[in-house]
Amino acid sequence: MSEQQSRNLTTLVGVDPSPPARNALEALAMSSIAPSCNVSLATVVSEPPLYRVDDTDLPWIPQEVFDSRMEAEQRRLQALADELGSRFSACETVVAQGHPGRELLQLAETQGADWIVLGSVGHSAIARIMLGSTSDYVANRASCTCLIHRSPETPPDATESVFTRVVVAISNAASDASLPEWIETLRLQPGCEVHLLHVMETHPEYELHLLKKISAYMEEVRSAAWKLMESTRPKLESLGIHVRPMLVESAHIGQTIVDYADSHDCDLIIVGDQDDTMIERVMLGSVSRFVVRHASQSVLIARSITRSSTANKNLHS
Template identity: 40%
Template sequence: MRVLAAVDRSAYSSYALDCLKRMPCHDEVDLLLVTVSPRVPEYDLSGTMFAMDAASVMQREIEAIQESLNAMAAFARNEFRSIETLSPIGPPGHEIVRLAREKRVDLVLMGATGHSALARVLLGSVSDYVATHADCSTLVVRPQGNQLPDPNIASPAPSRILIAISNAECDVDLAAWIAQLDLSPSTEIHLVYVQQILHFYDQELFHQASKYRQDLRPIAVETIETIKEDLQSKGFTTHTKTIESNHIGHGIVEYAEQQKCDLIITGDQRETLIQRLLLGSNSRHVLRHAHCSVLISRTSVTAGVGDQADKVASG
């Protein structure tokens, strides 16, 4: 599996990388360590007409970043199958998405730096941009309780995982991440289907919507039972839940918080970038409001890298 880890000098990115190192599948990961440096503008200082030498500043910054990346790579050299480092210049979100596409990675890994409710809902964050624009799956690691991670305390592997079922063809692929991450059978898995409550003033529309919801529920239940049987056959403790909520994303986040889940796996069925940019996306809502890590799955984890690239190109 090819993983792009977007890192900086923060404790959050170190925590995310530590989480990856503790995954049982870490020795099968080809890791791309990336630190993006925003471009330094040229301007006069205090009206002195002395222009900052932007090229010189950027060169020194890139050298410092590369030194930091080399040290990080040397420290983790034995943890992964291979490690490559890159230090591009430009808007961080844009550069991460560009490299993920060019390097044909399977997963982008980032640490969530926003630990307050306000920070999570602000548009423009790097994690929000990447999760919205990336063609591949994205894992945003958030420490439990949103507390600043202690670098002296090892990050635990996920112990309670919520898989959000959406009645889509890719739902089975969500469960495939359990095998891909090679998680311990002691991991507790919750299969959750949130049925949205629809409100209509027009009674005829209300009855049509009610009939539509009644038709969807058996399909969701069948999907959940199929996935449950597969996971239980592998030794996982699996729980199922069908709930109703005015907003699907809110229902997922609320249930995850109640069950103290430390990872949510959700799909993103929006096929085009324009669709993904629309506010109200359930996956974006979960990413912004969840108190735990979030994995947004966009491509089949069972497909080869070349197959995924072909799928992206044809889409």
């Protein structure tokens, strides 16, 4: 049994007043993983901007007005906890103030969260790229796994699992080690279809003589990818999951993953985070960042758990 399945998952759910945030929380609450989650419902109230009067910085609204908003947010979260909290192993509420993305990351670190669950506002990739979002900010800076939930256009039946067709992007990188563990941890229902997808990056701009020189190396990479997918297959099939391994060659890995998920009607993309540091993720970009911004499906960025079990505190333990 994996570490995640042997104990409850410390789960931080970012909740704002938007419908996507509620949809993400409801999807988690209705899922088979809910009873093993110790959930912290968190919302962040942005601090009012300051203006200067006689060399003194003052907020643009009175403190008592801001305090009343904090109290209203606490009541809203408590109402959600009263409605859905019984579905989880434990449920608490947290209201913080400051920058939403930074505060959620700080809460995740403080709580030793195993993963962060967020709703994504809107399906427009252009809007996500141009305007940015809290989900994008958190997903690419968090040190733990993140699930960015996007509601399907057609809600699943109550008898169906939240995710019925999943594409798992296999990259042959060290980050892949956490992928099978998270697939198992999500407790996908028997009959779920999992596509194990490896995209081999091609370089059509190379001259012919260079392509010939790397052909043997590419064959080794292709063989290693198949071995990794086939080694993952038996465990998933033992859980009643239908496994479909696939190897595709493409010049753009991220776009190919997104296109594959669309063409096979997948409702979740699981991808590892190959970048070791936050600076690499934010400044250089990555496959996971591309997928988060462009996919119309929910996206889980799987990151290995590096904290000790004592650092991962269960709520109400």
